[in-house]
Amino acid sequence: MSGGEKLGSHILERLRFYEELGVKWARKGVAPPSNPSRGPARGRPAAGSSQASRPASSVYHEARTMFDSLPEKQETLQAIREDLGDCQRCKLAPSRKNIVFGSGNPRAELMFVGEAPGADEDDQGLPFVGRAGQLLTKIIEAMGMKREDVYICNILKCRPPGNRNPEPTEIASCEPFLFRQIASVKPKVICALGTFGAQTLLRTKEPISKLRGHFIDYRGAKLMATFHPAYLLRNPNEKRRVWEDVQKIRDYLKSLRDS
Numbered sequence: 001m002s003g004g005e006k007l008g009s010h011i012l013e014r015l016r017f018y019e020e021l022g023v024k025w026a027r028k029g030v031a032p033p034s035n036p037s038r039g040p041a042r043g044r045p046a047a048g049s050s051q052a053s054r055p056a057s058s059v060y061h062e063a064r065t066m067f068d069s070l071p072e073k074q075e076t077l078q079a080i081r082e083d084l085g086d087c088q089r090c091k092l093a094p095s096r097k098n099i100v101f102g103s104g105n106p107r108a109e110l111m112f113v114g115e116a117p118g119a120d121e122d123d124q125g126l127p128f129v130g131r132a133g134q135l136l137t138k139i140i141e142a143m144g145m146k147r148e149d150v151y152i153c154n155i156l157k158c159r160p161p162g163n164r165n166p167e168p169t170e171i172a173s174c175e176p177f178l179f180r181q182i183a184s185v186k187p188k189v190i191c192a193l194g195t196f197g198a199q200t201l202l203r204t205k206e207p208i209s210k211l212r213g214h215f216i217d218y219r220g221a222k223l224m225a226t227f228h229p230a231y232l233l234r235n236p237n238e239k240r241r242v243w244e245d246v247q248k249i250r251d252y253l254k255s256l257r258d259s
């Protein structure tokens with residue numbers, strides 16, 4: 001294959017990938033990323049309209065105050081991980097293989113927060129490494145970023161048996177470590193993936209279908225909720241909405257860099 005044919009093949013592959021995500025900028029008049037080369041029962045949304053209306057800010061008062069007990073001095077992720085230790089703080093500890101703390105850039109502008117590790121993540125001790133994780137990587141790259149540019153973690157650091165939903169006592173035990181991670185990384189944007197990620201961070205019971213699609217002020221950052229990649233694997237038609245959401249993140253981060 002000649003160099004030109006290889007390049008053509010590469011471009012076609014990339015276009016197929018964007019199509020797979022539901023990205024059709026040519027037909028919709030949306031500009032492609034400036035540098036595309038840089039760039040399972042989990043994550044279900046509650047029923048409801050996918051056209052979000054912005055919830056009242058008062059809903060999120062508790063979400064803001066929960067950071068008040070954090071240490072004044074900025075902690076490193078390593079210190080937080082050491083404090084977590086061989087955590088036995090909730091009943092998920094005995095059944096886990098590995099604690100999945102989080103991975104990525106400790107100074108990331110963009111932080112993804114999912115729900116809990118699945119089987120692949122439990123095996124490897126890394127977040128989002130299964131099929132849903134591969135899709136998340138594609139989404140990040142479609143935004144013109146690399147996976148190592150962002151920071152990725154979950155509400156829970158241990159896998160719930162059978163990928164069942166997290167229980168309130170488990171979330172209560174584990175979420176202080178997430179909040180410390182957020183305070184350490186200080187991202188410009190937090191992307192909450194799926195129902196539990198969004199509801200836990202925002203202290204709300206609003207369905208993800210209502211929360212997604214718009215920025216919410218969150219501790220000096222912007223929070224964007226969107227559907228979980230695992231949900232997209234079961235509902236590929238919703239990829240279009242996720243692409244709309246992450247485009248807003250991409251454009252907001254670009255506007256910060258340009259200002």
Ligand code: SF4
Nearest residue numbers: 087090157158173174
């Ligand atoms: S889920 Fe969190 S609180 Fe529970 S044992 Fe694992 S690390 Fe500890």
